[in-house]
Structures are given as structure tokens and as C-alpha cells.
Amino acid sequence: MPEEQSPSWKLEKGIKGDFVFKGLTALFAFSILAILLLMVAEMVLASLPAIRKFGWSFIFDRQWDAVQESFGALAYIWGSVVSSILALLLAAPLSIGTALFVTEIAPKRIGSAIAALVELLAAIPSVIYGLWGILVMAPWLQRTVEPFLIKHFGFLPFFQGAPYGVSMLAAIFIMTIMVVPIITSIAKEVLLAVPQSQKEAAIALGATRWEMLRIAVLPYGKSGIMGAVILGFGRVIGETMAVTMVIGNTPQISLSLLNPAYTMPSVIANEFAEASSKLHSAALMEIGLILLVVTLIINILARFLLWGVSRGPAGGIK
Amino acid sequence: MIAVNSLFGRKTKDRLMTALMAAATALVLLPLGMIFFHIVRMGIGSINLDFFIHIPQPTGEAGGGIANGMVGSFLLIVIASLIGLPIGILGAIYLADYGGGPTSTVIRFSADVLAGIPSIITGMVVYALLVVPLHGFSALAGAVALALIMIPIVLRTTEEQLKMVPITLREASLALGVPLWRTSLKVTLRSAMTGVMTGILLAIARIAGETAPLLFTALGNQFWSRKLTQPIAALPLQIFSFAIAPYEDWHRLAWGGALLLVVVMFGLSLAARYFGRIKH
Numbered sequence: 001m002p003e004e005q006s007p008s009w010k011l012e013k014g015i016k017g018d019f020v021f022k023g024l025t026a027l028f029a030f031s032i033l034a035i036l037l038l039m040v041a042e043m044v045l046a047s048l049p050a051i052r053k054f055g056w057s058f059i060f061d062r063q064w065d066a067v068q069e070s071f072g073a074l075a076y077i078w079g080s081v082v083s084s085i086l087a088l089l090l091a092a093p094l095s096i097g098t099a100l101f102v103t104e105i106a107p108k109r110i111g112s113a114i115a116a117l118v119e120l121l122a123a124i125p126s127v128i129y130g131l132w133g134i135l136v137m138a139p140w141l142q143r144t145v146e147p148f149l150i151k152h153f154g155f156l157p158f159f160q161g162a163p164y165g166v167s168m169l170a171a172i173f174i175m176t177i178m179v180v181p182i183i184t185s186i187a188k189e190v191l192l193a194v195p196q197s198q199k200e201a202a203i204a205l206g207a208t209r210w211e212m213l214r215i216a217v218l219p220y221g222k223s224g225i226m227g228a229v230i231l232g233f234g235r236v237i238g239e240t241m242a243v244t245m246v247i248g249n250t251p252q253i254s255l256s257l258l259n260p261a262y263t264m265p266s267v268i269a270n271e272f273a274e275a276s277s278k279l280h281s282a283a284l285m286e287i288g289l290i291l292l293v294v295t296l297i298i299n300i301l302a303r304f305l306l307w308g309v310s311r312g313p314a315g316g317i318k
Numbered sequence: 319m320i321a322v323n324s325l326f327g328r329k330t331k332d333r334l335m336t337a338l339m340a341a342a343t344a345l346v347l348l349p350l351g352m353i354f355f356h357i358v359r360m361g362i363g364s365i366n367l368d369f370f371i372h373i374p375q376p377t378g379e380a381g382g383g384i385a386n387g388m389v390g391s392f393l394l395i396v397i398a399s400l401i402g403l404p405i406g407i408l409g410a411i412y413l414a415d416y417g418g419g420p421t422s423t424v425i426r427f428s429a430d431v432l433a434g435i436p437s438i439i440t441g442m443v444v445y446a447l448l449v450v451p452l453h454g455f456s457a458l459a460g461a462v463a464l465a466l467i468m469i470p471i472v473l474r475t476t477e478e479q480l481k482m483v484p485i486t487l488r489e490a491s492l493a494l495g496v497p498l499w500r501t502s503l504k505v506t507l508r509s510a511m512t513g514v515m516t517g518i519l520l521a522i523a524r525i526a527g528e529t530a531p532l533l534f535t536a537l538g539n540q541f542w543s544r545k546l547t548q549p550i551a552a553l554p555l556q557i558f559s560f561a562i563a564p565y566e567d568w569h570r571l572a573w574g575g576a577l578l579l580v581v582v583m584f585g586l587s588l589a590a591r592y593f594g595r596i597k598h
Contacts, residue, residue, distance in 0.1 A: 296435070
């Protein structure tokens with residue numbers, strides 16, 4: 001495998017070009033690490049005024065008042081966490097089901113056609129999902145889905161209030177639609193990495209196709225699929241444009257999914273360019289910092305899970 | 319009898335799960351198909367000559383186009399590529415030809431992590447590093463933000479491609495007395511060029527639609543911008559501001575812009591697939 005191909009030759013001394021070229025490429029390669037560190041440092045530095053002023057209460061306070069200069073991010077954290085988790089709860093089973101269908105069930109040509117389509121759709125920019133969300137989906141939710149939910153499930157705290165269209169529900173739906181192609185395509189790679197012998201062994205033991213998937217394929221791909229879902233979480237929690245366009249941008253903490261809400265990236269997108277004071281922009285920077293830390297942790301976790309897949313487990317069925 | 323029953327039960331369960339997986343696939347494809355349908359239907363109606371050669375009209379006036387956004391996006395992509403491609407490609411050469419060991423793993427890891435950072439944060443950092451010191455939003459800052467998004471993608475795909483070049487090819491070149499640096503550029507990189515092109519095109523497709531990092535860097539511009547140190551219009555920014563505005567006419571422009579963007583991106587990924595195929 002490529003990993004073992006690391007060069008074994010030694011540079012001959014005296015070739016100036018080699019020395020210069022190596023230095024140049026090393027400079028660029030290390031600049032990646034430098035950029036990453038610089039981004040983290042810059043975010044910490046820029047949010048220091050807010051960190052000093054508000055301390056931990058920044059996370060637990062829901063007051064966000066640019067005039068009084070009192071900033072707490074709870075409403076945005078709530079919005080981000082709730083929308084991301086619910087979107088993933090919808091997206092994960094759909095994506096895994098689709099990945100299984102594409103790799104194991106559909107005839108090869110149909111499967112790869114669907115996979116190619118899904119991959120193509122993963123490339124559609126966020127702002128276009130947002131455009132569709134605000135002009136097509138939100139009005140549809142307002143006319144059809146939300147009145148239905150209020151009428152039949154209105155006794156639940158999750159479906160109370162008026163049908164606004166732009167709402168937490170709209171954000172969850174748009175996030176789901178956006179993240180499904182991403183999770184599906186990674187999960188597909190994971191499933192394709194399951195050795196054929198593993199599946200044949202299950203079939204030879206008399207398993208039906210579903211049992212084969214359940215005992216031979218899914219356990220083998222478990223950590224990889226987890227990695228795909230976690231990576232999806234990193235994507236939706238940082239999702240900015242589409243969510244900003246459909247969530248209604250109202251900083252409130254409400255159990256009802258029909259109410260407008262606000263997320264961390266959305267408040268940055270809406271207020272950062274016109275921040276009214278140094279403290280206001282520092283507070284927005286701190287929200288960005290929270291987002292950055294969360295996504296860093298998520299990504300590192302996902303990478304470890306997915307790197308495990310590419311190396312492959314040592315034994316048979318885990 | 320029991321055995322038959324349980325076999326029946328197992329088969330039923332198998333069919334049920336198969337149906338569920340098919341249903342999941344259908345449920346995934348449905349909204350995606352609808353998005354595509356709406357973009358094409360609404361977009362085609364708004365594309366005409368004016369759309370390509372005029373800038374947006376003031377609010378309330380009919381007509382207008384997104385010429386400044388198209389030119390702005392093109393400029394941003396070109397400058398971002400000028401910054402991002404050398405860093406990504408040369409960095410990848412380091413990883414493939416000179417690196418090895420824990421340092422390369424750290425760099426690879428940083429690239430993967432960098433690629434996962436929400437793009438709006440990239441925008442904030444560039445704002446703090448370029449917009450504040452230079453006292454203003456600028457096309458340059460927007461291009462830098464896009465370059466930062468591009469670099470990890472180009473680095474990782476290029477490295478993958480370079481590694482697929484057989485090591486014997488390099489050894490042959492070195493044995494002929496060609497210095498390593500010329501081998502890297504003229505043998506390894508050239509052999510991998512079609513694959514590298516695929517990565518570049520995919521990276522360009524990615525940044526062509528990026529909106530969030532431009533919000534506080536390029537900012538957008540209702541008019542033509544003459545200098546790179548001024549705010550500049552970009553197609554995704556225009557789609558955003560037109561979509562959230564309450565005017566039918568602007569919605570029309572947004573749909574047209576979306577169709578244009580999707581066509582460009584699909585074109586780029588088709589081209590990428592084409593390059594990907596030549597290799598084999």
C-alpha cells in the first residue's frame with residue numbers, strides 16, 4: 001500500500017536544486033499545519049475580550065443584547081445542538097439504508113448510477129439548498145406539513161404554535177437533505193471495504209441477505225459508519241447559509257419545532273459584518289471559537305474511526 | 319414445522335428490510351430530485367441575454383442580470399487558485415517524495431482537520447487577519463479565504479495521485495542522473511497530471527459555490543468593482559441576498575444564478591470524471 005512507499009533514497013550532497021526544492025515543498029507542506037494553528041490562535045485571541053468579560057456564563061446565559069453589551073450564547077448553542085442532532089437522527093438511518101441498498105442490494109449498474117447521482121448532489125452548494133429551502137420548502141411546510149402536525153400532534157409540546165414555515169423544523173429538514181449525500185458516500189466506501197469472503201462465509205452458513213448484512217457487513221463496518229455519521233455531525237453543525245435562510249433567525253429556546261430558532265453559524269453570518277462594538281464582535285468570535293473547538297473534536301474523532309477502516313481490522317468478524 | 323415457520327419468518331424479515339432500504343433510497347432521492355427540478359424549471363425562465371450582460375437593477379425595477387457576480391466569482395476563483403494550487407501541489411510533493419514518518423502524518427492530519435472546519439470560520443479568521451489590518455473588505459481577502467478552503471483538498475487528492483505513480487519510475491529517472499527535484503516535477507507530477515487535474519477541478523467546483531467565507535471578506539458589491547482592494551460581487555453571495563429579499567424579480571435572478579452555478583459545477587465534475595477516466 002502507498003504508506004510503505006516512503007522514499008528510501010538519500011539526497012546526494014551538492015545538488016543545490018534538490019536542497020532548494022525540498023526546502024520549498026517542506027515550507028508549503030508545513031504551512032498547512034501553520035494555517036491550522038494560526039486559525040485556532042487567531043480565534044482565541046480575537047475572542048479574548050468576550051472570554052474575559054463573561055467567563056463561563058457566556059455559554060449558560062441566553063441574553064444577547066448588542067445595545068446593553070450583554071452577551072450569552074445559550075440560545076444559539078441550543079439551536080445548533082438541537083437542529084444538528086435531530087437532523088442526524090433522520091439522516092443516519094436514511095444514509096445507511098441507501099448505502100446498503102447501493103452496495104449490496106441494487107443491481108450493480110443501478111447502484112452505481114444512484115451512487116454517482118448522490119455524489120453529484122453532495123457537491124451542490126449550501127446557498128442553493130437554502131434558496132430552495134426558503135422559496136419552495138418553507139412555504140410548503142407552512143401550507144401543508146405544519147398545519148397537519150398542529151392538528152394531529154398539537155398536544156405534544158414539539159408541535160405547538162403557529163405555522164411560520166421558516167422554523168427549526170425547516171432547518172432540520174434542510175440539514176438532513178444536505179448531509180445525507182455526505183454520510184451515504186462515506187458509508188458506501190466503508191461497506192465496499194468489507195471483504196467478500198466475510199459475506200460469502202455468512203451466506204454459506206445459510207444466512208438470508210439481511211442476516212448476512214447484519215452479522216457480517218454491519219459489524220465489520222461499524223466504526224467506519226460511526227465515523228461517517230460523526231463527520232456528518234461536523235458538517236451540519238457548521239452549516240451556515242442554508243440554515244440561516246430557513247431557520248427564522250430568532251434567538252429563543254423553545255421545545256416546539258415549529259418556532260423559529262437561531263444557530264451559532266447563522267448569528268455569525270448575520271451579525272459579524274455589522275458588529276456594533278468591539279465586544280459584540282469578540283462575542284461573535286467566541287461563538288466561532290466554540291464552533292471551531294466542537295468541529296475540531298468531531299473531526300479528530302471521525303478521522304480516527306475512519307483511519308481504522310482503511311487499515312482494516314486484523315481478524316474476522318468483530 | 320417450526321423450522322419452516324422460522325425460515326418463513328427470516329425470509330419475511332429479509333424482504334421487509336430490503337423494502338426498507340429501497341424506501342430509504344427513494345426518500346433520499348426524492349427531495350434531491352425536487353431541488354434539481356425546481357432549479358431547472360425556475361432557472362431556465364430567468365436566463366436571457368440581459369441576465370448575462372447586466373448588473374442587478376435597483377430594488378423594484380424589473381430586469382437586470384448578474385454579470386458583475388459572474389466576473390467577480392471568476393476573478394475570486396482565479397486568484398484563490400493562484401494562491402492555493404502551488405501550496406497544495408508542492409505540499410503534496412513533499413508528502414509523497416520527501417516526507418515520511420510522523421511529520422507527514424501530522425501534516426496529513428492537519429489537512430483533514432482543516433478541511434472539516436466550517437467555512438464561515440475561515441471567513442472570520444481572514445477577516446481578522448486581512449480585512450481589519452487593511453481597513454476594508456476586499457476581493458483579495460475573499461480570494462485568500464477561498465484559497466484556504468482549497469488547499470487541504472488539493473493537497474490530499476494530489477498526494478493520493480502522486481503515490482500511485484510507481485516508485486520504479488522515479489528510480490529509473492534517478493538512475494539516469496536526473497536530480498530528485500526534477501524527477502518530482504517532470505516524472506512523478508507529470509505522470510500523475512490527469513489525476514491531479516481531477517483534484518484541482520473538484521476543488522474549484524467546491525469553492526465556486528462557497529458563500530459563507532465571502533460574507534466578511536469579499537462582502538459583495540451591487541456594482542462593478544474596479545480594484546482588488548475593494549469589495550467584489552460574487553455569484554453565491556448574490557444568490558443569497560436575492561433569495562432572502564422579498565422581491566419576485568430578485569428571486570428570479572437567484573434561480574437563474576443557481577441554475578448557472580449548478581451547470582458550472584456539474585460541468586466541472588464531469589470534466590473531473592473525464593480526467594479521472596483517461597488515467598485508466
